[in-house]
Amino acid sequence: MEKKNIVFIAQSLDGYIAGKNGELDWLHAIPNPDHIDMGFNALMNEIDAIVMGRTTFETVCNFGGDWPYPKPVFVLSNSLKNIPDRLKDKVSLTNGRPQEIINKIHSKGYLKLYIDGGTTIQSFLKENLIDELRITSIPILLGGGFSLFGDLIEPMKLELIASKVFLNQIVQNCYRCKKIYL
């Protein structure tokens, strides 16, 4: 069975995933009256489980409404001790180094993983653990905030595998990480 770690995330044109004060409202800057999902549902069908950082988990919890993920979610945290009762059959806590986390999740039979959250994505990229980046660019310059990408030890070559435009305004590019350092 193929193992795969996929990032699927939206950023501003200047590379932020949240504004200076954590704002996410700009994600909806382009009207989407028909609620097209831009690949989210296809991703959910493709993966076995989701791995996200604590901040992303808490952000999703604060959205209210129905829990959006139809697959098991692993939340990375050293500080969280409990999952809210309503999510106990959907969410588990884990921690460790990125490779250890992946190994633990693989050992449970979940091989295709959606990796989410800025800190998590950055730490997985730094250890060369991401196979595919699916980046959706919202046409806005935020001028500051939390960056999607962080430092790397070495540059990493990518291979463009798809480029789409949604709603005539939102560009989504999918890249395979070559895992060959330059």
Add this chain to the structure above:
Amino acid sequence: MEKKNIVFIAQSLDGYIAGKNGELDWLHAIPNPDHIDMGFNALMNEIDAIVMGRTTFETVCNFGGDWPYPKPVFVLSNSLKNIPDRLKDKVSLTNGRPQEIINKIHSKGYLKLYIDGGTTIQSFLKENLIDELRITSIPILLGGGFSLFGDLIEPMKLELIASKVFLNQIVQNCYRCKKIYL
């Protein structure tokens, strides 16, 4: 006559226009055997003059070979005192605040301007003086370097006007700056 300030620049997927040590070799990471120009020649035909910072000017000078710009170049610098003799009919020095610089260049009859260089682009964007961003994304993560975009006082909405893929790997997106703060 229409006035227009256009940015045309290549970045890494993580938003850098030069590597940690100024490296630019990654700009050629994708083989381009037929030397397709990805819009450079069309831009040269469209503009009246080029405005660039000192670092970009010195970088272009160090490339050696023929001078690449068929239009007058204005170099922004407070420190440079002289232009090399071979470029005296092609390049002039100027300085001042972004709006003053634009006014000076407009008064000479040059209305459509190509704005180049990281510091220059950032200072012009900060003062809302850019009309169009043409951003070419090379499929590589540099993991550090000189960022294309900097801080802004307020977020700036953009409008996607074109999205193209060159060489099956390089995505070029053109955005109109709406000049309406959110």
